[in-house]
Amino acid sequence: MVFGLAAPRDFVLKRDVCSYGYFLLAPNRWLPREGALERVFSASGRVVTARVTQARRGGELKVALSRSVSKSERERIGAGLSRMLRLDEDAAHVRAFHTLDPRWKASGRARLFRSPTFFEDVIKTVTSCNVTWPSTIQMNRRLCEVVGGGAFPSADQLARTRVQTLRARCRVGYRDARIVELSRMVARGEVDPGWFEDPGRSDEEVRAALMELPGIGPYAANNILQLLGRYAHIPLDTESVRHGRAVLGLTGSAASVMKKVRAHFAPFGSQMFRSYWFEMWAHYEKKAGPSWTWETERTAKTFTASGMK
DNA sequence: GGTAGACCTGGACGC
């Protein structure tokens, strides 16, 4: 079963998929040789794999499903892929970023890969806190295998999962209770993804609400903001400190380097995160080659703050 | 408002 998805005229699949680490996390799979993105979805209780390819820049995306699904399921998968690839960020939106930071005009870098749902972005962010990258890869792989049956688990599925199961089988450590509680809040409707996705709300309003969620601190809240398309905050972590020291030549304690990194990127205002991120990404690519050649297992061995020094 | 220490996992290292 094959269907098409219209892409913005500047859209390049390999560049725009391989723009943020989540493209390496289950149930996503980037195939470097084929230049294709594979993603497992759940449809009517069964898994289905979507394979996305693009023949030329700006051309329609071809989505091949591993089995047939209903029209409504196909539309849901299409909407999920559109969110992941930020197809709503058109060429004019990209130009606005490049006007503020022309360094990325030549490469066209602007879109940042994300998940098909707000819920998955939140859980993925929790699995990236206080762990090295290989553990984040493992946690997402096991959440999909153990709870989601191959796909990323829904809020309902995770809400019904025992805390002990998450710890013992998914190896999420002390994040177990936080993940279950978060999932229950979404499953019960206490946390409404639509509220967070509403562009009418201010950054500060959304950030404050995120900080109320279990397992979400300043770093995670700022990261979820960028995943929501709000780029005026930087999730400062040990990577920021490494980048500040190694690339920007900043000195001092970790806390003072973080403050200096924030001040360094402040002139980019509403686009601060993207300027920061693509600068770091360029540094990774300098070390490890173009991101669309990366394979999950290789990044698991090299992508840590200490490993990228 | 700022800070110390606990929370888990997995990899690196020394023996």
Added chain:
DNA sequence: GCGTCCAGGTCTACC
């Protein structure tokens, strides 16, 4: 093969 150390944000208690 075993023990120890370390990296990595959030949360709570305390000053």
